[in-house]
Amino acid sequence: MIGNPKINIGPVGEDLSRLWRDDQPADRPVSCGQWQLALRGSELADLRFSGRTVLRAIRFVIRDHDWRTADDGSVSVASAGDNTLVLNVRSRFGRRDVMDWTLTATFEEATLRVHAAATALVPFRRNRIGLIMLQQPSQAGSALEIIHPDDTTTETQFPSQVAPHQPARDVTGYRWQAAGIDCSAQFAGDVFEMEDQRNWTDASYKTYSTPLDQPFPVDLPAGARVEQALQLHCTATGAVEESADRLLIMPTTTTLPTLQLGACTAPTVPTVAGMPVLVEIPADEPRWRDVLRRAAAEADDGTLDIRIVAAEASQIRPVVEELARNPAMAGVARIGVYSRATSLSDAPLIEELRGALNDQGQAVELVGGTRAHFTELNRHVEEFDDLLGALTFSVTPQMHDRSRAQVLESLPVQRIVAEQAVRLAGDRGVHIGPVTLRPRFNAVASTPFVPDDHETADDGYGPQTVPEATDPRQDSIALAGWTIASIAALAIPGVLSLTLYETAGPRGIRRDDGSLTPAGQVIDWLSRAGVLQDPMGLQLITGRCGVIAQQYEAGVQFVIGNLTAEQAVINIGDARARLVDHLGPASQTMITDGVELRIDGYGSVRVIIDRPIME
Template sequence: MTNNRERLFAASDVVEAGGWRAELRNDEIADISYGGIPVLRGIRAVVRDRDWQTLVPVVRAVERLPAGEGTRLVLDIEFDGFGCQYNAALSIVFSADSLVVVFEGESPADFQSNRIGLVVLHRPDDAGRDVLIGGRSGDLTPSRFPVEISPHQPFQNVASMQWQRDGVDFNLAFTGDVFETEDQRNWTDASFKTYSRPLALPFPMDVPAGSRVSQSVTLTASTGQEPQPETSRVGDLAITSDVVSVVPALSMPVASTLEPQAESGVLQGVESVLVELVAGAPKVAELAKQAAEQAKALQVPLDVRISAETPGQVPGLLQLVPTRNVARLGVFHSTSHVTEPDLWKALKSAADEAGLTTSLIAGARSHFTELNRNAHLLPSDAEALVYSITPQMHATEVPHLVESLPMQRLTARNALRISGGRPLHVGPVTLKPRFNAVSTSGGLDGTAEASCDPLQAEPFAAAWMLGSIAALSIPGIRSISYFEATGPCGISSSTGLTPAGNILSSIAAQRGRNILGTQGSRRGLVLYPVQAEDGIALYAANLTANRKTESVQLPDGTSTDLVLEPWTAIFQHIPVERRTT
């Protein structure tokens, strides 16, 4: 519980110097602004192992010093995890019109890494913004941050970047390596990321003991007038009578740990039980059997996802499930994680031979990234597309998890563009990755048990899931699958449903009902109003570390009060006499 509380209520240190303002969150310089104008999502140092796993940064000491009329911070950081260690010093100097970050790192032992050094996280609302890219040879190339999620790097060979926001010219200069930019919205991160060691170079790279890395990033601002930050009026909170979508079907995967469903933890209202059958995985037959038993107990069909290396493995995996009770059936390559043509052909043949008339789906069993990069491979005769979501591909801090929620809606809109009108089945949606989709050494390839986030059983998981459901409840989303049925990654246990389980069960019962519109906004507040037969079923979540008390105007002109504790989700029933018809 201590670790959970430290994550949910993590301390931050506000730094203000010159025109700059930023928050120091552990090792990250976050939410950087100048003269009240938002500039960058953040700057931080990262160390990633040969499987792209991010070593955990621990700040051993912070020294705060005067620097002329500005401020200098010096951080002593130790990176640790996955059998690797790395040491670094981070110097951050805030002055009148510049912010300079210098990274000096040294390896205490031999290891292999795919990336070491500074990364700059650009704001997601930079999408569509013009930017001038400076190359290593001094050339300047006009470009633009992509609006649609870019499957590949929009900027390469980056030595500098220049752009304008609210009348201020900003410039970034990089030293120590060749940098490039990727669209992290592919993984639901709320950022574009400029990083070093281009992906075109071989990886992993050997990092000998005693080897050093030195890099810097310099951010400058210049203006001939006072900055004029944009202001926006949030307005009163209100629920309107407009219908914006319908509640999608909700489902859950069977427990990967093969833990039985407890009597007190039975979840009602779900549309299906999802099971992933990976060729060569241990106990795959037992997993299929438990999924079938769970689906029978809940009187719902199975959603079967097959992962195979070769077409010949597909029929055998399909035989593990009762085909008479399969609602959807999909197939993916165990390494590329997408539906490849030969596997699709094998799936159709096996389904025909089994007399199956179920819905055949295609897409990616991993992130939206793989769907976006391999859209050309997807079969045109698939009835629907699918991809999964996890907010912790790159960062585990709670602010990053919360910021991923609007990006989930963006991936869904982009996936619907790729689908060409076909519906989407999103999931599994999990707090931590089910497997390492980019491992170079085998790693978690889907055959090993995935690790689970300790926040899974906390009210936070319910609040975050409600934010996810709200983000993904748009026309074209047919179903969403969350977490697992039981176990450490589950929504139920021997003592009953978790907070997430209670919210999921309640919303699952609203399937197909109209979702009403909302007006106004508050940071970290999620409103999900559903038009029920006898009134409004109002779900709300507080995704902040502070208690919230809000008044929400209803369609008939009256109002209802909400009181939400930090990191919690609630349900409130509003009777029909208080709702306009």
């Protein structure tokens, strides 16, 4: 009889906080026999069996009545016996500790058993508490067998198109194959279901409990217990090799979408953006006129993209009348309206806006859809059939998780979401944004929105008033490369504009002293160059990168971001290439013989070829 393997918990990896400006600890490698994983805080991440990835993650989550996810206040890691990993965690919302829980992972020859037990420290209202299992998006289109509580099964597939609703319900287990590994999972402690998290640009299919058709939120008393279990069994059946960990994200369109900035919502005195500005007008708050005035000053007689947020139709006409009588508003390129309650362009609001524009003789493009996640567009697109203009949605990678891995993994999923949005829009096109690191408002909160009664925006508005909407990574070196890759991922035919971040402030691209953040610098590089160019001979040798090639003066500009901590190597394909700007570590960032470009971890560079690629 083969005995159980012995567990090995490795040391914490390299500290990268200087490049991310956050306090996230590095992953710890864990191995036991044929099992390997990364311990990412309290998450069992990137689970591998026999050297091949079988799951994106297993995690225990606590979500309150507004769908906020509790943070890990403290995590202690230990081993119990030769083959068991034990995590003891205290979770909190803000500074309030809410639950203590223990996750025990026992590794056997071909089986991983995970058990979670949690105790509420204080009473609170919850929408969800329990284990979740994340399966990687590479499973798209592959076979999935769903096991139900009565032991019946359903044969289906992981969705190829991003599924607007739950692709698996009433779940107690699955059978599937991943990279030549036969996998089965069994859940205990509740009934589970799956959602396609690509709707929020997460790189996963998530299985969770409690089903959404059950009532929520639920009052949880102090001392209440939650206990769940998950068993994963794997058998290697084939010699499938996973592809090398390389990723090259580049635009697929010949014309870069119009780049815009979100209006500054901080108390910071707005400065001239030098680019088109998107502003969300809170028509249900007295300060909406001041918000409009600030945005017009930022646009400086340039282009304004106006999105009205209204609680009722009667709030729309005063905004349109203000636009009609203010000469500074002559640069309005498009206008949309969204319900405060649903974040959607509800039909009565669209009709009121259309009528108000007609009455004022304003010939402005009317856009609509959602000001929230792609999820809402995907679920409600039929409601916009009568809208003649382009569709809209925004992007944030941190709806469910704030880890660096979550932020980075969203990049290729942004391409998937953009492509599906364009298909949904048909020939109308899509305006994407704002793209922000964290949600700028809670689109799924149970707590009703309470309008502010301030007459001015001097103290900030919108995201400035939303707890945890500001990410310290906004001014990080790593965000520069992420920004390049995000623009490249979303730059596809049919995407008409991309709105990024804010013009200034803690969520913007300019600091209080007026200097550009690293993300601001790469946006500046891109906005000063010309049309997109075919990168022709460019070849990624090692690494994961975003690349945008543009006409620049008489030559070609490459803006490239390294998306990993490891050095990336790219063959530019032209000996005339020269490195003109770089952000981040520079100890080994260089071009060798004008051809091979090496970029240090999370660095971003600007490379110029002095003559066009096509001569």
